Amino acid sequence: MARYIVDKTQQPSGKHIIHNLNTFCPDVPDSQHQKMLGMFPTSRAALREAKKHFELVNGCEKCSRDSYVP
Numbered sequence: 001m002a003r004y005i006v007d008k009t010q011q012p013s014g015k016h017i018i019h020n021l022n023t024f025c026p027d028v029p030d031s032q033h034q035k036m037l038g039m040f041p042t043s044r045a046a047l048r049e050a051k052k053h054f055e056l057v058n059g060c061e062k063c064s065r066d067s068y069v070p
């Protein structure tokens with residue numbers, strides 16, 4: 001299990017990126033821009049949770065590759 005957050009700031013594409021906090025990902029936003037999602041076994045599960053909050057979401061290319069869509 002790993003702890004995931006979603007970036008409250010949308011990317012130029014309109015998507016909100018999820019990050020795995022257990023990976024020390026360099027692209028994790030400052031804490032005031034993070035929305036905590038919780039603990040999930042996979043980034044795909046975290047992405048499903050993030051979709052409850054934001055319409056357009058994507059996995060981070062660096063830390064959530066199994067849900068990253070180019």
Ligand SMILES: [Zn+2]
Nearest residue numbers: 019025060063
């Ligand atoms: Zn990341």
